[in-house]
Amino acid sequence: MELLVEVIQSLAYATAWRPLSQSEAKAGEIDRKTQSDPQPLFSVSVKRQASSAESPWKSSAAFHTIFDPEDSNYKVYTTVVWPLIDNILKGENCSFFGYGHSGSGKTHTILGYDFQDTQQLGLCLAAAKQLFDALQSLNKENKGQQLGIGLSVFELRNKSAFDLLNNRAQCHIREGSDGKVHVRGETEVLEGGKVRVRPIVQRPCWEFESFKRVLVQALGQRATGSSSVHDQSSRTHAVLELEIVSQVLLDSRHALYDRQSELVPVGKLATDIRVEEESKGFMQTPDGKWAPNPDYKINQERIDAAEAEKDRFEARVKAAEEDIETVLKLSGSPCLGAKMVFVDLAGAEYYDRNATQMQTIKQAAQERQEGRQINSDLLALKEVMRAWAQNQKRIPFRSSTLTMVLREHFMSTRKGNSGIIVTLSPATEQYEATLNSLKYASLVGAAVA
Ligand SMILES: Nc1ncnc2c1ncn2[C@@H]1O[C@H](COP(=O)(O)OP(=O)(O)OP(=O)(O)O)[C@@H](O)[C@H]1O
Numbered sequence: 067m068e069l070l071v072e073v074i075q076s077l078a079y080a081t082a083w084r085p086l087s088q089s090e091a092k093a094g095e096i097d098r099k100t101q102s103d104p105q106p107l108f109s110v111s112v113k114r115q116a117s118s119a120e121s122p123w124k125s126s127a128a129f130h131t132i133f134d135p136e137d138s139n140y141k142v143y144t145t146v147v148w149p150l151i152d153n154i155l156k157g158e159n160c161s162f163f164g165y166g167h168s169g170s171g172k173t174h175t176i177l178g179y180d181f182q183d184t185q186q187l188g189l190c191l192a193a194a195k196q197l198f199d200a201l202q203s204l205n206k207e208n209k210g211q212q213l214g215i216g217l218s219v220f221e222l223r224n225k226s227a228f229d230l231l232n233n234r235a236q237c238h239i240r241e242g243s244d245g246k247v248h249v250r251g252e253t254e255v256l257e258g259g260k261v262r263v264r265p266i267v268q269r270p271c272w273e274f275e276s277f278k279r280v281l282v283q284a285l286g287q288r289a290t291g292s293s294s295v296h297d298q299s300s301r302t303h304a305v306l307e308l309e310i311v312s313q314v315l316l317d318s319r320h321a322l323y324d325r326q327s328e329l330v331p332v333g334k335l336a337t338d339i340r341v342e343e344e345s346k347g348f349m350q351t352p353d354g355k356w357a358p359n360p361d362y363k364i365n366q367e368r369i370d371a372a373e374a375e376k377d378r379f380e381a382r383v384k385a386a387e388e389d390i391e392t393v394l395k396l397s398g399s400p401c402l403g404a405k406m407v408f409v410d411l412a413g414a415e416y417y418d419r420n421a422t423q424m425q426t427i428k429q430a431a432q433e434r435q436e437g438r439q440i441n442s443d444l445l446a447l448k449e450v451m452r453a454w455a456q457n458q459k460r461i462p463f464r465s466s467t468l469t470m471v472l473r474e475h476f477m478s479t480r481k482g483n484s485g486i487i488v489t490l491s492p493a494t495e496q497y498e499a500t501l502n503s504l505k506y507a508s509l510v511g512a513a514v515a
Pocket residue numbers: 083084085135166167168169170171172173174175179293296298299300301411412413414489
């Protein structure tokens with residue numbers, strides 16, 4: 067039982083019931099009850115309708131808070147995110163996830179649809195607003211480095227990432243030699259054979275209004291498709307990263323990208339020279355084996371010279387990385403470099419063999435494949451959250467692109483600085499999907515009890 071509490075303290079769980087829409091009202095509302103047992107955690111019990119004869123299904127006591135349909139986004143913000151803003155200002159990282167079936171209200175909660183009404187701003191914008199207020203005070207006191215927020219926005223679809231601040235440019239997800247996962251754009255070859263390694267775009271913003279403009283513009287680039295529930299479904303996971311930045315930090319990052327770009331052709335040349343020398347220095351014998359070629363002596367000096375040049379360029383990259391560390395250490399602002407990550411997960415797809423009205427809507431084969439991929443990502447995320455919350459040695463980050471991308475965030479986020487909001491529809495016609503979401507959320511705790 068202690069373990070269960072530990073998991074719950076590591077990940078703040080909240081459930082948010084959205085309002086019933088007009089079109090859903092006719093078919094009726096799910097019968098739902100909240101129990102606070104053991105305090106301060108809540109369990110939720112549901113049955114299809116108050117009049118149905120079935121016994122209710124009850125979740126584990128897994129939730130810190132239950133939000134009602136009439137609760138505003140601002141209430142969700144003040145309960146789930148606001149308590150962690152101080153931790154960001156101390157330099158800690160935080161992450162928040164919106165989980166739920168398609169049409170349950172994830173985008174409404176995490177990103178918001180109304181960017182004017184302060185009661186309805188999504189959690190991400192509300193957090194940025196409060197952070198900018200805090201940074202303004204810090205900037206007044208700190209005459210040196212002025213602080214702002216760097217915003218990156220990308221979405222994951224199947225196994226690819228798309229940069230929403232760079233016209234949906236496709237990005238690559240790679241694990242570096244340091245074990246860290248990087249999301250990068252194409253490596254471009256410029257005039258004169260120069261190479262540029264394009265990182266995912268991070269747009270620095272120095273005040274809230276410009277941040278909001280950049281965010282709204284990025285969200286306009288999101289791909290939507292039709293799900294089994296609604297037509298404007300986001301069929302992707304949207305990842306928004308807010309980092310506290312200064313111009314000095316940004317400059318030192320650019321110096322790093324320049325040096326990484328310079329390393330690419332030098333590293334390639336060293337590999338090409340080694341391959342060329344070795345392919346000349348060995349020959350295939352009639353029995354298919356490889357033996358030294360008596361007519362060619364490998365030019366080891368040539369290989370060594372190319373390797374030495376590569377080492378020199380690698381050292382320059384390392385020095386630029388160390389410069390960034392120095393900027394962070396000497397800035398005098400503990401929050402510089404701290405990150406907040408918001409993830410609007412793609413809607414879990416629920417398929418029922420006894421198809422109800424919702425599932426009878428035909429989906430194209432590609433959409434079904436996408437739906438399967440989304441479900442498998444969400445399953446992988448659940449396993450990662452469980453393993454992370456239990457401090458397991460091996461956390462299965464590699465099991466999906468989503469969890470690979472989130473690896474750094476999990477590894478750098480202290481327990482207690484993460485929250486999941488499980489969004490639920492109260493519509494009877496979406497009962498199976500709602501039940502499925504509650505089971506998903508419930509399982510994380512129950513599996514370790
Ligand atoms: N708390 C809420 N208050 C008012 N309207 C809401 C609320 N939550 C959701 N809605 C409305 O319900 C509809 C579906 O919500 P939303 O787009 O956020 O779902 P979603 O879970 O992100 O779906 P998908 O995964 O398919 O993109 C939208 O029209 C949204 O405005």
